[in-house]
Amino acid sequence: VDAAGTRHFALSAGTGSSELIAGKRTATWGYNGSVLGPTIRARRGEAVAFTVDNALPEPTTVHWHGMHLPSRFDGGPHQTIEPGGTWAPAWTVNQPGATLWYHPHPHGSTEKHVYRGLAGLFLIDDDVTDSAGLPNTYGVDDIPLIIQDRRLTADGALDESDATDVGLLGDTIVTNGIAGAYLPVAHDRVRLRVLNGSSGRLYNLGFADDREFHLVASDGGLLPEPVPAKRIQLSPGERVELVITMRAGVDALLRSFPITDRAGIAPADAASFGFDDAFDILDLRPVAALTAGAALPAALATVARLDPADAVAERDFEMQWFMINGTRMDMNRIDFSPTVDTTEIWTVRNVDNWPHNFHVHDAQFQILDIDGTPPPAALAGWKDTVYTPPGSRIRLALRFTDYTDPTFPYMYHCHLAMHEDQGMMGQFLVL
Ligand code: C2O
Numbered sequence: 434v435d436a437a438g439t440r441h442f443a444l445s446a447g448t449g450s451s452e453l454i455a456g457k458r459t460a461t462w463g464y465n466g467s468v469l470g471p472t473i474r475a476r477r478g479e480a481v482a483f484t485v486d487n488a489l490p491e492p493t494t495v496h497w498h499g500m501h502l503p504s505r506f507d508g509g510p511h512q513t514i515e516p517g518g519t520w521a522p523a524w525t526v527n528q529p530g531a532t533l534w535y536h537p538h539p540h541g542s543t544e545k546h547v548y549r550g551l552a553g554l555f556l557i558d559d560d561v562t563d564s565a566g567l568p569n570t571y572g573v574d575d576i577p578l579i580i581q582d583r584r585l586t587a588d589g590a591l592d593e594s595d596a597t598d599v600g601l602l603g604d605t606i607v608t609n610g611i612a613g614a615y616l617p618v619a620h621d622r623v624r625l626r627v628l629n630g631s632s633g634r635l636y637n638l639g640f641a642d643d644r645e646f647h648l649v650a651s652d653g654g655l656l657p658e659p660v661p662a663k664r665i666q667l668s669p670g671e672r673v674e675l676v677i678t679m680r681a682g683v684d685a686l687l688r689s690f691p692i693t694d695r696a697g698i699a700p701a702d703a704a705s706f707g708f709d710d711a712f713d714i715l716d717l718r719p720v721a722a723l724t725a726g727a728a729l730p731a732a733l734a735t736v737a738r739l740d741p742a743d744a745v746a747e748r749d750f751e752m753q754w755f756m757i758n759g760t761r762m763d764m765n766r767i768d769f770s771p772t773v774d775t776t777e778i779w780t781v782r783n784v785d786n787w788p789h790n791f792h793v794h795d796a797q798f799q800i801l802d803i804d805g806t807p808p809p810a811a812l813a814g815w816k817d818t819v820y821t822p823p824g825s826r827i828r829l830a831l832r833f834t835d836y837t838d839p840t841f842p843y844m845y846h847c848h849l850a851m852h853e854d855q856g857m858m859g860q861f862l863v864l
């Protein structure tokens with residue numbers, strides 16, 4: 434932190450090798466190390482400044498997924514960092530405490546860059562998250578989990594061949610960069626901040642013993658109150674925070690179960706999308722004497738509802754065949770331009786028979802309805818990425834605030850990275 438109060442960070446994207454699987458070296462990419470990147474943490478109201486170096490053999494970008502910030506610092510496909518180059522974005526954090534993440538976004542190569550290991554978490558704290566009464570000792574009872582699937586060749590290299598219709602699907606789950614992850618836990622209440630950092634795989638998370646847990650946050654911050662659940666589905670790019678209660682002498686084994694939400698998916702296709710797969714993700718092992726934590730609070734945060742009656746624009750997005758509204762991404766085409774500080778309603782329809790999801794840069798949105806029905810409690814908070822099953826119609830309310838720029842656009846896209854790379858993306862200017 435400098436004299437002016439700005440918090441400085443240095444990131445360097447580079448190559449290396451790591452032990453994804455014990456005993457095997459795999460060539461990987463990472464930030465400030467050989468795989469993944471440091472967890473970045475800043476407070477609401479704080480000015481942050483980065484130097485980002487590119488020590489990779491090809492151009493990359495670093496996008497701050499979920500962050501409200503000026504478009505020229507967004508790190509989308511227009512903020513290319515050449516090999517040997519440096520980029521210096523800076524902004525003031527101004528949004529609720531949340532679990533965000535950062536990852537490359539070079540047009541056409543995002544899947545490959547993330548698959549090779551470039552991704553990290555970006556946590557925002559604020560007074561509300563400080564006093565919410567949730568476990569918050571990082572790495573002790575507040576555990577970050579980046580869940581990804583990888584496929585390795587016999588000699589331990591990352592296998593980038595044989596993409597499916599949802600991109601690269603792996604048969605090995607790496608959690609925070611390691612397969613077969615386990616963690617000794619000393620507290621009876623544990624918060625997991627989970628990111629689906631995979632290219633195209635959906636997870637249906639739960640515990641092997643079917644224990645109940647509580648969802649406490651979605652992509653953009655705390656939910657109004659804890660939501661009890663036994664399963665939670667996460668599509669690529671989505672985050673969820675959950676709190677579980679450890680029991681003496683009993684492991685809590687976090688697993689991904691087969692996907693049960695199969696609306697619109699042909700039975701013959703489900704397996705090729707990875708929907709039948711099940712994996713162990715993380716084994717939480719209680720120590721002999723667990724420290725008792727506080728009971729879960731009844732209320733977490735106030736989520737002020739955006740009023741759809743205030744909307745000044747309505748826009749439609751139809752997802753099909755690597756396209757949105759019949760066109761593929763064009764770096765030189767601006768698709769539309771919302772007016773700053775106004776509310777809009779976006780209707781997103783997946784008219785394909787493939788799974789897609791929908792992600793918007795700069796703003797967190799609220800889901801108004803899914804196929805005409807209000808969203809379940811787990812999806813009623815701030816979101817920046819939402820699963821859009823085949824045949825679905827989802828209405829979002831959102832506002833782009835504070836920043837205008839006549840030159841640099843923000844993106845919206847399917848976050849199945851191969852679909853995004855293929856052009857299922859568009860761009861808008863906030864004016
Ligand atoms: Cu997480 Cu446009 O991306």
Ligand code: CU
Binds near residue numbers: 498793
């Ligand atoms: Cu993003």
Ligand code: CU
Binds near residue numbers: 847849
């Ligand atoms: Cu898609």
